[in-house]
Amino acid sequence: MDVGKIILQSVIANRLYTISEEMGAALEKSSRSPIFAEACDFACGVTNNRGELISQLNGIPILAAAGSFSVQAVLEKYKEGIEEGDVFIINDPYMGGNHLPDIGIVTPVFYEKELIFFTVSRAHHGDIGGAVAGSYNTGATEIFQEGIRIPPTRLVKENNLCDDVLELITYNTRNSKMMKSDLFAQAGANKIGSERLIDMLNKYGLKEVREAAEELLLKAEELTIKGISKFPEGTYEGEEYLDDDGFSDKPVKIKASVTFKKQEVTIDFSESDKQVTGFINSGLVTTKSAAYIALLWALSPDIPRNSGAFKPIKIIAPKGSVVNPNSTAPVTLSTLHCASEIISAILKACALAVPQKIPAGFGRYCGPSFYGIDPRNNNFFVGFGFCCLGSGGGKEGQDGFPYMAPISNYGGVRAPNNEANEVQYPILTLNHHLVMDTAGAGKYRGAPGVKYEIQFYGHDTNIVMFGDGMKIPPYGLKGGKEGSLNSNKLCTQEEVLHLKSKTSPLPLKCGDTLTLISSGGGGFGNPLKRDINLVYEDYINGYISLDSALKDYGVAITPQGIDIEETLKLRKMEEKS
Template structure:
């Protein structure tokens, strides 16, 4: 607890907190600002954080919740393979293996030890979604994969850098397994720059605080734990459950149940996913590192003004049944874990409303449709680009839900039309809200989004990963459910081909892809 901090150091605590948060945010800015691919530079699909030498999260950027929590198991995996006392200044460690601390294969995590006068003072970590790391479809998100081996190059924790230089053989291996090697190596360079930026600021802070640096860091983690426990104590004890379902696993046609039970006792909370579906043949399985992001998001929301570190997780017991869709066994396919994690987060929030009814809100649509475009234009030039399309936020007692927004464990920003059209032979012909898709009620749910893409020349393939095509976002307090997602191909000759929640198809110049993401639930009986 912070009460253990000497009184003379208490005034230093807030300046150190602010300095750490600013360092993590600037680290994030460096990571995204220096990236090459649109999914990183424009959509911001990356995350940055600083850790103590023992692997405890010291501070994370205010950025992408879908990746932030997953950095914790990744750093733990690196330390298990490469103990801190074996690390040297200028070393770097890389991984993406979902069965060793990663999430899915396009997300490469880079960890760098930070030294001050030959003493290890922390670790800087970045995670970035790379445009392509191999696998059976461009973009490395095959919606019909049945094994991790079909999804791309899998890296256990490896030493990637020495003396601040990428190992040439590893770089060649990464490039040889990517359809976009220049983007991969450029984005990886930006990850290294991000760790450099964070490392420099951590060194400056440690130099300024001297022998008190680690004491103050420990006190900040204690402070977050204390504030989170106090927040839990302000709610009644209880047990509550929530269940939702993915439309399918992308291979079979059956829904995939996501069930969670919360048990709040005193200043502790247990989140238990027992009752969720067994791991699936298709790629909607979510590795534990991915699901931890949903739990971290919720725990941070209990005491949002607390320092942004690992202390919020100390009152948590997280149970992920082995062999389930939220903790699959090797060699399960996992590339489509986004929808699973978002519904898991929705389920946690929904279950919490059974313990704390005054916090109840209608369900978010929870959709992040991920679309990977690839092919050749009329001149034979290759193109590859991944687009993420958001949906709507649930209504609540205080007002309507927000339309067209990535909610809770959000998954990237909107990609500007200009970038899509500059980098591909695709014209975006419609771009706006799916008007009326939010559920009705005293307060309406947020509308989803509508996109219409036309391939102007050449030919290509599209991998589409959506959700809520069958299972709508629920309303609350008498509000109506949101509308379902829809997607279809309009061929150049006028034929219409409906798409399911997971689809892959080829298209030619003149064909159009229509996407409408789901609306969120409404709140309250209509007046």
């Protein structure tokens, strides 16, 4: 291939990525709901006419990787019936979706009357109906109790909105005006992406653009195979557990057997638990998306996250298991848990081969949704506890990052500022800060957890707790210690309650307060090997106490600073023991 061709393909590839980014910027700026506009709980992308993901705005990784499945579901249902000016909507977890709150908008892109691309946006809506506002129904035993299911459905035909379809969907939700507005924002983002693609086709020509898109997929596949070939051949096993499913106290096992061969890797979940009663089950789309996230993380950050990279990754997930349940099982929590545990199990397996590439455990999400009537305007509201995020685990050469989304949303969900939350919801923020002695100790420590305390003053407010990690902490690696557990305290006018990680709606009164302590990340490496100056810095910053510095790190700190002689003595004694 000549140099000019290589440069042109590079330019087109970069343009495809920036189109996805522009779609994301448009969606963020045009949406109304806080979960879109502030938390940015969405992802955007471009696929080819086969539904293969070419480029994506990572946004929420568990959503981004699923974009191709949504397009493929539309292709399977409508086949040759897709026409210019159509737009499709989908959310069914058993037909191309993740969980019901994540709605996909799919727009075909025609050029000279030929279907060339699809633009796709997938985003988490604040309410999708069902028995509980906010749609995290901890008591659900079947998907029908979680909200309205939308199979691949034509929403716009030949540029004309199907009003009856839109009304049917939004009529079954608690905030139909906001949902309509956000769906239009998604469709608008797709339209911008489509226009940019047409501009690119006009500028470079169909043949060149098509070749560049195919080259992107091929290059990603080659890089994935190259990464796989660097792993020692063999099978590595990793296990992770969820606390429970909300119905039984029994922990739920996710086991991944990861087999590396020269040009492919197989991830086998056959020894994972059977599907459970509660809403932690993971549909196959979510399971595959989580597996891709984990494996590509272990291989290289330089591999483009597109369908070419996914091809050498084979996944075995038996039907009827917690990672591939039968089609009526509830799944709403799955994009957090068990997606995070799927990722962790794979990373634990890979750590047996390449520990230097793998981080220790991340804090799991465990927070509230809350809903009721806002006394300032008498409008119904649904809010989420995005400000109680846990923290990341340490890895070789790097401490964990604080205040992160769960590992399935790694770096994606943004926590809104407290002032914005107080404008949008009838709550007051009483405390919001990192918590001492919650970070997993290690040569490279995890990051501390967060204390988040809010007071409610709305009318007829209810709270739902959903999440995990109140029994099973983030794991440590290579001698690093575990991170802390999630905890909470609800102070009502009558009593003090400690809520389970999966708690059905509870009514609140004006003045009730909720305190959340999120989990700190796990540590990586022997804590006694941590630089003593970094230990002292952690103490000064309030991350660890004097007691932790002494017991966990073998560092003696006095009012005058580090007692070097005592520290060396302590560390020598600890190493001998």
